[in-house]
Structure formats: structure tokens, C-alpha cells
Amino acid sequence: MEHMRAGELSCLTGSIVRQVTDFAPWLRNHGFRAGVPETLTAIAALAELNLSSINEVCSALRSIYARTSAEWGIFPALFEQYFGIREAGLQEKRRLQPDELIGGTDAGENAECPPLETVKGILAGYHPNNGERFALRADQQVLKDVVVLTQLAVRTIDAPRGRKWQSRGREKIDLRQTIRSALRHSGEPFELKMRRRRPDKPRIVLAIDISGSMKPYAPFITSLAWSFTRVRARTQIFLFSTRLLRVTSLIAQKGVTGIPYSDLPGLRGGTQIGGSLALLLHRYSNLLQRHTCVIIISDGFDAGHPEQMHISMRDLAARVGRVVWMNPLLGESGYEPTSVGMSMALPYIDAFVDVHDVTTWKKAILNGALCSAAP
Structure with a gap:
């Protein structure tokens, strides 16, 4: 691994180095892919820049950290939030001490993350709880009602002939x-x-987002997933965050008692919806047929490449009979699906509904969200 020498940092103070070091973890919480190489490059660039010019510093760091058009558009706003709007947080006059060359502070993890605003119609895949892992356990108080509604929903889904x-x-x-x-x-x-x-049993594929932003809705969504294992349907359940994991039998057996972290290997913080759907298309293509109804449960905050999301949704919609996207944020006042992930997915969705509790689940069923026209 490349290392920086103390001589190369002679013109920088310890506060500057710590701020830039903590900038990468803070950007990762906002959907950026920033690591040690970008941090070393940024520190080396600051040694050659005029730190009194905030625009010059912003442009240099923007060229280092921003990799996609969405990241390029939203970076100036993030830069101002972290370093302060045109206030020189880089002006503290204190020499770098030898014991500060190794390690850093946890300021980046504890930094307050205010809500992001839309920049040029694009919102990066970000939520304050991204990266937070949680166990899955069904809400036992609503299980009975959810199962009854799910039975009604399955009867409205198109099924092939026996x-x-x-x-x-x-x-x-x-x-x-x-x-x-x-x-x-x-x-x-x-x-x-x-x-x-x-008629044959309806074929249903559930893809559930379990990133940190979906934590408030996890009990009901787990109840919903468990109810699909108790009805007459050929159901396959997948969880995804940064990768895809098939958990049909796990949900059926432990959905009510609770699924701990140890039973969900490989699911890390962040959300890559496009990559997860691409893995579904490649590895489980036998499940995706013209009578299959694919139900995606996610808030649409995608930290992956927008083009990957576009290709995955296009191929998925062309292969299955119906694509239903359940977004628990859709019912909140003032919410608009302007994030990059939702913007790429909307043209290929047959039904875009708000489902976060029993009432909204019943409303979606009665409105015919799962009714698929015969191919």
C-alpha cells in the first residue's frame, strides 16, 4: 500500500490531514466509493494547492472523488456541508505531530449528516442509516391480517395453466x-x-432491500415476506444490499422468531440495486418467466452506477410478466422519486405503490397493483 511521508506533509497542519482523512468515510455514507487511494491523492493535491481559495480546493477534490455524473453534480453541496460554506476550516495553524501520522479520529463517523437537497434533478443514493445492519423479525401483532391479505393478493396474480x-x-x-x-x-x-x-400456482419473486434506510419498515416487511410462504404460490424471496442472497427457507423457518446477523452472510452496508438485480437475472434466470410477478421492496436509494440500474430494470421488465415496486417512502408528504435509482427504474415498473403497513398493503391489493394482464 502506498504511504505518505512526513516530508510531503510539511506544508499542511494536523487538522487539515485529519479533515481530509475523515472526508472519505463521510462521502461513503453519501453513496460515494472513496477509500485510501483517493485520500492519499487528495492529501498530495492539497500540498500543491492554494488553501485560501475554496473554489480551487473544491474543484481538485471533486476531480478525485466524483466518478459518475450524479456524484459530480452533488459534490459541491457535500463539500460545503462538510468543510463549511466558504469558511476556512483548513486554516488552523498547528504543526503536524509525529504521533498523528498514523490513524485518525472518528469525527467523520460522528459528523452530522443533514438531509440532502436535489441538485439538477439528481439525488445521490444516500440515507443517514446506510451501512447499519439489523436483524429481521416479523411483527407478530399484524401477522394474521397480513396473511389474509396476502391470500387475497395471490388470487389476483396471473397463473399459468396446469x-x-x-x-x-x-x-x-x-x-x-x-x-x-x-x-x-x-x-x-x-x-x-x-x-x-x-391453474398452476402463481409465480412470485420478492426482492427486499435491507439497507440501513429500510430499518424502520423491517418488521412489517418481514411479516409480508413470511406471509408469502404460507399461501398457495411458488414464491422465492431474496434480500439485497450490496449483493443478493436467497433466503426463502430462512424466512419460512425463522421469520417469526427472528433472523440474526449471522444468518445473513455477505450482506454489508450500502445499497446496489442494479448490481443485485443483475445477479438475479444471471444466476436465477429460471425463476423469471412470462407469468412471474417480481415484487421489489425498496426506497430506491441506489449507490451503484446508474447505467447498471437502467440495464437491469430493462432486462427484468422484458423477461417477466409484471414488475411491482413497493416504496415505503411514497406515502410521506413531500416525497418525490427523484433519486438516481428510482429515476432509472420508473419507466420499467408496472405498479409503483406505497406499502409500509397493513392499511397500505390492503389498499395496494384493492387497487389492483398485483393484477397482471395476460401476456
């Missing part, structure tokens, strides 16, 4: 049922039983 019999436009005699009925009358077939079309 394999045993395909209607040809005329009725056929069901020989097995006719013989069974005749046994009640000494073997005389008094009534001919006709075959009936038996």
Missing part, C-alpha cells in the same frame, strides 16, 4: 373421478365427471 390438461375447446371425461363416483353405486356410472382446468 400441465395435466390443456383445454382444446371441448370438455373431456375425467375417467378417474367417474370410476370413483361409480363405486358409491355398486360400480354403475350414473354420472360422468368432466375434466376441469386446474
Whole structure:
């Protein structure tokens, strides 16, 4: 790993180095991909810059940390929030001490993160609780109501025809049922039983966002996921944050008692919706058919590349019968789906609904959010 020498920092004070060192973790909480290489580059650049010119410092750090168009547009606002609006937090006159060359402070973790404003119609994938992990446990007080509503919802979802019999436009005699009925009358077939079309079970794929921003809604969403394992449907459940994890059996067995952190390996802080959906398309393509209803439960804050989100949603919508996006923030006053992730996903969504409790779940069902037109 590259290291900076004390001689290269002779023109910087200890306060400046600490502020720049803590800037990368603070940016990561706002959806940026910033690490040690960017920090070393920023410190080296500050040694050559005129620190009295805040615009010059902002432009230099912007070229180092911003990698996408969304990050480039929102970086000046983040820079002003962290360093202060045109106030020189870089002017403290104190020499760098030898014991300060290693390590840093936790100022970046404790820095207050005010709510972000939309910049040029783009909001980066950020939430104050991003990176926070939590256990999943269903809300037992609403389980009964949720299961009843989920049974109603499944009956509205389009299902393929069963394999045993395909209607040809005329009725056929069901020989097995006719013989069974005749046994009640000494073997005389008094009534001919006709075959009936038996539809297959609806096919449902649940993709649930468990990043830190979804923590307030986790009990109800876990209850909703568990209820889909108790109805007549072919259901597969996935959790995602920075990667995708299949948890159908885990939700069915431990959704009520609680799922600890140890049972969710590989799910880290942050949200990469596009990358997770791309993994779903690549690894579990057999689940995505023309009769499948894909339900995505997320607030839409995506820290991944916008193009990845666009491609994943386009391919998903072309392969399945219906895409339903449940956003628990949609019911909040003043909320607009202007984040990068939601902006890329909206053109490919068949139903965009607010579901965060029993009332909103019932309203979504009655409004036909899960009713899919026959392909």
C-alpha cells in the first residue's frame, strides 16, 4: 500500500490531514466509493494547492472523488456541508505531530449528516442509516391480517395453466373421478365427471432491500415476506444490499422468531440495486418467466452506477410478466422519486405503490397493483 511521508506533509497542519482523512468515510455514507487511494491523492493535491481559495480546493477534490455524473453534480453541496460554506476550516495553524501520522479520529463517523437537497434533478443514493445492519423479525401483532391479505393478493396474480390438461375447446371425461363416483353405486356410472382446468400456482419473486434506510419498515416487511410462504404460490424471496442472497427457507423457518446477523452472510452496508438485480437475472434466470410477478421492496436509494440500474430494470421488465415496486417512502408528504435509482427504474415498473403497513398493503391489493394482464 502506498504511504505518505512526513516530508510531503510539511506544508499542511494536523487538522487539515485529519479533515481530509475523515472526508472519505463521510462521502461513503453519501453513496460515494472513496477509500485510501483517493485520500492519499487528495492529501498530495492539497500540498500543491492554494488553501485560501475554496473554489480551487473544491474543484481538485471533486476531480478525485466524483466518478459518475450524479456524484459530480452533488459534490459541491457535500463539500460545503462538510468543510463549511466558504469558511476556512483548513486554516488552523498547528504543526503536524509525529504521533498523528498514523490513524485518525472518528469525527467523520460522528459528523452530522443533514438531509440532502436535489441538485439538477439528481439525488445521490444516500440515507443517514446506510451501512447499519439489523436483524429481521416479523411483527407478530399484524401477522394474521397480513396473511389474509396476502391470500387475497395471490388470487389476483396471473397463473399459468396446469400441465395435466390443456383445454382444446371441448370438455373431456375425467375417467378417474367417474370410476370413483361409480363405486358409491355398486360400480354403475350414473354420472360422468368432466375434466376441469386446474391453474398452476402463481409465480412470485420478492426482492427486499435491507439497507440501513429500510430499518424502520423491517418488521412489517418481514411479516409480508413470511406471509408469502404460507399461501398457495411458488414464491422465492431474496434480500439485497450490496449483493443478493436467497433466503426463502430462512424466512419460512425463522421469520417469526427472528433472523440474526449471522444468518445473513455477505450482506454489508450500502445499497446496489442494479448490481443485485443483475445477479438475479444471471444466476436465477429460471425463476423469471412470462407469468412471474417480481415484487421489489425498496426506497430506491441506489449507490451503484446508474447505467447498471437502467440495464437491469430493462432486462427484468422484458423477461417477466409484471414488475411491482413497493416504496415505503411514497406515502410521506413531500416525497418525490427523484433519486438516481428510482429515476432509472420508473419507466420499467408496472405498479409503483406505497406499502409500509397493513392499511397500505390492503389498499395496494384493492387497487389492483398485483393484477397482471395476460401476456
